[in-house]
Amino acid sequence: MLEQSKGHKMERRKNKLKFLFIDDNSDSLELYKIIAKQYDVFLETTTVASKFIELFNEGNYDVALVNYVMPINGVTLSRLLKKDKNPNTKLYFITSHDEQEVKKAINGDKYSGIFSKEIGFSNILSQCIGEFVHERV
DSSP states (O other), rough: HHHHHHHHHHHHHHHHHHEEESSSOOOHHHHHHHHHHOOOTTEEEEHHHHHHHHHHSSSSSSEEEESSSSSSSSHHHHHHHHHHHSSTEEEEEEEOHHHHHHHHHHHOOOOSSSEEGHHHHHHHHHHHHHHHHHHHH
16 A cells, blocks of 8 residues: 555656746745745756756756846847747746836747736746646646
8 A cells, every 4th residue: 555655646746747947046946946845846946047958958847937137138048948849838937027028028939928026936836837727628
């Protein structure tokens, strides 16, 4: 029974939604990891652009969250991703700036949405998870 229980737990981990998040604020990322555990999702984080690109290009993430304002602009960073390798990954920008400013910078690039930091990470996760639940119904 214990073996079966362990196997079930491992299977459950495999089916978790996988998030990748880059932000230049490592303290925020640590808090986001705690919040992600409450939502039972896998969250990989980094503050380093090259690491984010590597993880995105090698991983199979459901959602990629990119902070808009960092030492490298989030839109510039998103253009370096090999999106054809992960065509189903939803790409969202997170910002405390005006949404229209971000849309103008994106200038026609493919993305799934823009979240305001003011709504909080819990709400961002909740909305992303809700989209996946809606798509599967």
